[in-house]
Amino acid sequence: MFVVRWILGRIILLLNFIFSPKKRQRPESEQAKIDMQTQNLSLYQYNACPFCVKVRREMRRQNLNIALVDAKQDNNKQVLSIQGGKLQVPCLKINNDGKTEWLYESKAIMNYLNDNYAKT
Numbered sequence: 001m002f003v004v005r006w007i008l009g010r011i012i013l014l015l016n017f018i019f020s021p022k023k024r025q026r027p028e029s030e031q032a033k034i035d036m037q038t039q040n041l042s043l044y045q046y047n048a049c050p051f052c053v054k055v056r057r058e059m060r061r062q063n064l065n066i067a068l069v070d071a072k073q074d075n076n077k078q079v080l081s082i083q084g085g086k087l088q089v090p091c092l093k094i095n096n097d098g099k100t101e102w103l104y105e106s107k108a109i110m111n112y113l114n115d116n117y118a119k120t
């Protein structure tokens with residue numbers, strides 16, 4: 001089972017690489033503004049998880065530079081489970097005025113990114 005999953009993961013990564021979405025281009029000053037805003041975000045994820053790939057593709061499409069956190073690493077796994085509430089990826093950590101929100105579900109994350117950045 002592990003081998004099948006590993007192979008599927010590599011296929012997903014390869015297809016993602018070949019059919020990589022085009023990055024949206026913004027004027028430099030606008031991009032710098034967006035980069036400042038997205039400093040408050042980090043995406044807990046696995047490299048070859050299809051739901052994480054879907055979110056990363058959306059990030060690329062919108063040219064959002066959001067820090068990626070490898071949730072396979074023990075310390076990150078612990079943070080996600082304890083602070084986020086469960087071990088599931090992708091999960092977007094949102095820091096807002098000292099408050100932290102953990103947003104699970106790829107669809108909800110993509111909606112959040114679209115609502116906040118698609119028009120900017």
Ligand SMILES: N[C@@H](CCC(=O)N[C@@H](CS)C(=O)NCC(=O)O)C(=O)O
Nearest residue numbers: 049050051087088089090105106107
């Ligand atoms: N409905 C969720 C599904 C996410 C999901 O199934 N993620 C898997 C990895 S692909 C997971 O976190 N499994 C728990 C684990 O690996 O410990 C979404 O769309 O984000």
